[in-house]
Amino acid sequence: EAGVAQSPRYKIIEKRQSVAFWCNPISGHATLYWYQQILGQGPKLLIQFQNNGVVDDSQLPKDRFSAERLKGVDSTLKIQPAKLEDSAVYLCASSVGDRGETQYFGPGTRLLVL
């Protein structure tokens, strides 16, 4: 079974530029999550989708971050404009979504903002 796919794996941009990350969850998983992991910390939930609807985006900085999952499968996370403090690893995870007890994580996108 293929795992959660993410691209790109690495991205370097200058502050005030825009960047987008892509995630393809495990086939059949209804729930998709985006986490931000800053160096030396645990992952922090940014947004959670159930199919194509947002379940929880309470920790998403909505002035600069946006995410969508239009067809209920893959998802994009965008930052516009980026700040230095956005340097982090962005992790995508998915779960079956029925009971959702197991979240499977992708390899992450490592973002460096200069």
Next chain:
Amino acid sequence: GEDVEQSLFLSVREGDSSVINCTYTDSSSTYLYWYKQEPGAGLQLLTYIFSNMDMKQDQRLTVLLNKKDKHLSLRIADTQTGDSAIYFCAAGGGADGLTFGKGTHLIIQP
């Protein structure tokens, strides 16, 4: 909201048992997880325990849950150099997003 705490470092000798501890604050957390992260890699689910269980064993891994004290531990028997990684404790309620601790760096001494 939920808060998860764990110590930052643990050093053990190869062959000994490692015990990584974690505390959480939200008693309504339904599932408690242990993830492993190796340098430059994503998060690997090691094991999880449902909140109505006290113990779960899976090969070299033993998870103990004290729900009264909101304390979770992960014991790794016969620790090997390949176990060197950051171990994250996480708490959640089924399909909800997870709250992670800051991670415990497990250092293996030869």
